Structure formats: structure tokens, C-alpha cells
Amino acid sequence: MAVMSTQTPSPELERDLDTVPAIDYALAEGLTAAPGRERELARRDWTLIGAGLAGLVAVLALIMAAFAAFQSGGGGTQTTVVKNTAAAAAPAVAAAPTLAQAHGMKFERFQPVDPTLPAVPAGAVKHFTVRVMQHVTQVDPALAPIEAWTYTVNGKAYRGVAASPPIVVNQGDHVSIRFVNGGGKALHVNMAHSIDFHSAEVAPSKYYVDLAPGKGETIDFVAKHPGVFMYHCATQPVTMHVGAGMAGMMVVKPKGLAPVGKELWITQSEFYIGAPGAPTDMAKVAAENPDVVAFNGYANQYKIKPITVRKGERIRLYVLNADVNRWSAFHVIGTVFDKAVVENTPFHDSQTMSLAPSQGGYAEFTLDQEGNYPFVTHAFSDMVKGAAGILHTTGAPMPKLPAAAAPAPAGAAKADAQITLGDMWIKSNVASVKAGKVTFAVQNTGGTMHQFAIMRAPAKVSGGTADAAAAIAKGKMLMGGDKESVTAHLTPGSYVLVCVMPGHYAAGQHIPFTVK
Secondary structure: OOOOOOOOOOOOOOOOHHHOOOOOHHHHOOOOOOOOOHHHHHHHHHHHHHHHHHHHHHHHHHHHHHHHHHHOOOOOOOOOOOOOHHHHOOOOOOOOOEHHHHOOOOOEOOOOOOOEOOOOOOOOEEEEEEEEEEEEEOOOOOEOOEEEEEEEEOOEOOOOOOOOOOEEEEOOOEEEEEEEOOOOHHHOOOOOEOOEEOOOOOOHHHHOOOEOOOOEEEEEEEOOOOEEEEEEOOOOOHHHHHOOOOEEEEEEEOOOOOOOOEEEEEEEEEEOEOOOOOOEOHHHHHOOOOOEEEEOOEOOHHHHEEEEEOOOOOEEEEEEEOOOOOOEEEEEOOOOEEEEEEOOEEEEEEOOEEEOOOOEEEEEEOOOOOOEEEEEEOOHHHHOOOOEEEEEEOOOOOOOOOOOOOOOOOOHHHOOEEEEEEOOEEEEOOOEEOOEEEEEEEEEOOOOOEEEEEEEOOOOEEOOEEOHHHOOEEEEEEOOOOEEEEEEEEOOEEEEEEEOOOOOOOOOOEEEEEEO
8 A cells, every 4th residue: 555755844933924025926927017127018018019910911921822822823733831940940958867867866765645535624614734845856766856846735745756735625615724935944945935726716916926935824715616626836937836846736525525435636747857956947848848747746656556446446536737738638548437527517428537737627437347457648648758557456466567666677787787668768777888798687667569779879760660670789579577688799989779669769769878
């Protein structure tokens, strides 16, 4: 059974919170000008207007060109080609640093998050103390750690992941939330943060403001509307703060909700890893290129530690998409949702829950046979970045563990590089080796067949498939869980580690490798 990581922060520091100056929320959002900057704002507005007019002229020119082509005689056709210069100019983003590149860095070790939905607190008023915690942790077992900014709720904190606890109330409850930006050395907060509750109807200009470390405020509201709502940091740039883990789920249970056998929660989040131990990489955010997409703050954690349920019991699974950019299509393989409620819109006999960023909902279903039932986002490019887990019924064999929890490949102690194959990725515990005889300990932790190979860079690729005939050395076709050792004599230079199965290179199963 998953063990919840908790921490009780130091007692709140006594401060006169009435002296905290309010932050102009409209100013922070760029809606008004700061004193002395009116001309700058006016220049920016005229610049935007000019750009808009230029764009309108360009569109009209294209329309006239198309009309002229349509009217031209002779039975011929005319084609106008418009180049997408914006896409061509998009800067390249660096690959995420590996764990090996963070050698010597101190960070929290992974601790699984209990996905059981917390109970509604007792009392006529539901009191919550929410604090900010700043910590360095991994979000993927093979990648370098990041600096995460997350929330704690009533002393509950998730160490070793970048997740924030859920808050659960009933529709109609009076809710009182004491928000403190840190408060005590154990939380390590050194910058301003804020909080924004999508479930509350309060003035953002009064409550969703930046607070200095140690400062706090109390937010009171009535949870009038049922649903699965997002709460998050609203401090600029919001993408950096949310991308560092500062988002969580608030469940407002609707009146008359029937009891079920098990209630679970899943929050989907993106992570953009820059330098080891650093906050969110904003260049990757702008490129919409996350390194990790995870459930409850850590890639594939419920593949490492599956969620145990019983065959035939009714499950209610609450899901929030807290991503910065990505859409989620939440799906449990092997079942159909008897009922799904997305943004308070009910669906029946549903295969997925479609959730835009900040949207939430819940699904009710049963697992009719003993077995292992993967749950994923059906946006598969995000699934392979870590948005996957398993529901395991009692009585069924446990699934094989992925790389983060599996034993090291045979002969790993003597290997120069340990290679892990997954669906559809490849990872190495080192980025380079010395020239000469090099031994690769290879393990396939995926659910499909893979075949490891090493090639000179650039790899020879045809139709999205790495050419096996061009490989310097390659292994056997490995089923999930299989291991092997591959040896090659390598001279100094640049190489590529690949999977040579059809289409796997194009799906992302390749990484650079250097021989010194």
C-alpha cells in the first residue's frame, strides 16, 4: 500500500498581517500602467494596433490573390505558397539533464503519494491552513531534480515529488482558508507567492495577491458550486509557478452524492526541466515542450507502485488537469466509465474525460475481472513522458516494475553504461564513455518489443525508422522485462543510441551519446 509522505511545519510566525501592502492585481497582469509608465503603455498599445493592421492587410492580400487565381482562365491552376516564418524561427530547446548530470546534488528521495481522496473535515466551518513549500526533488527517476514550489494542506506535505494535496468539502460548506507563504525554516521559501481558488467567488484584487515570505491572509467563502476545481499560484509569471508544482485540486462534492467503494484522486501536471536543481525552464514552456507529464507529481509513480482496488467494487476517480499547456484525455484501459461528470456536465458510457488546462471532473466505474488496468492520458506523446499508472485488482499477479523500481540489469556492475528502453523512450545513466571496448547493460521496461542499437551521428533514418544495417552494434529484440548485454568497440566521436524497431525513432526513441 502506498505510504503518504507528511511533514508538520514549524508553528506560524506571529506577524501583524494588516500591515502587508496590497498588490495591484491588474497591474501585475499588465492591465494598467504603473505610475510614470503611461507613455510606455501607450506606445505598446499603438505597436499592437499597428501589428494588428499589418496582419489584416496581409490576410486581405491573400484573399485577393486567391480570388485572382480562381478568376484566371486557360483551365490552369495557380498555387500561392505562404511560408510559416514564425515556426521556422522557433528556437531549439535542450534535452532534459539526466540524473547523472546532477552528480553530488542533494535532493529529496521519491516517496509515493497516497491517491486515496481525503475525507471532508468535521465542523460547521471547514478550516484549512495552506502553506508554500520550496524543495528540490525529482519528477522522473532518470532525470535531474528540479526546484519545486508546492503547497502543504493542514500540515500534509508531499516530499520527493512535486504535488500539492487535495482539499475536499461539500457543496454549501462555509470554507475558511488561512494561506501563509512559507512560515518556518523547514519550508525554505525565499520569494513571493500567492494562491487563487477557482472554486471561490471572491475579489481577486483583494485575495489573489503576492505575499512576501512568512506573510499570510485568510480567505472565507461558501462553496456554492460542485465540481473539481483548480487552486494555484497566481504570481507572475504564472507559467513558471504552476510549472514548478504550485497547483492542486479542490473537490466540492455535490449534494446527494452516493457512497462508493473507493474514491481516488489524480492531478496531471507538466514539468519543464532546465539546469539541475533549477526552477521551471521558461524557454521550454514557451515552446510547449515539457520533459515530464506526470500524475500526482512524479512520472509513472503508479506503475512503480500500482493502486490496489477490488474486482467489482465501484470506484469514483477525481481528475484535475493542472497542466500549463497540455490538454488531457483521461482514460482507463479495460473499462468504460458508467458515468463521467466533466465541469458539471454528465456523460454516460464514456471512454475518456476530455479536460482542458484547469478543468476537472470525476468518473465512476467498476473493474469486472481480476487484472492490471493501466490509466493514461490518451494524448500518447504525453503518456510516454510519464502520465500513466496502473489499477491493480487483488488476486491478480503484480505487473513487472519499470526501470525506477526494477533490479539493475544483469552484469550492470561491470557495464560502462546502463540503458533503459521504454515506450517510446531510451535513457542512459551516463552521457559519455571513454573510447575502446564499451559494454551496455540493456533492459526493456516497456510494454512493447524494442531493439537497442548504437550508430554514428547523425543516425541514418528512413521513414521514421533507424536503419539497423547502419548500426555499429545492436542487440536482440527484447520483450518487456527482458535484459541483455551489448558490447562495441568505439572510437572518439558523436553517436546516437536508438531503437531500430519500425517507427520507434520517429516516436522519440533516440538520444545522443559521446565517446571521448
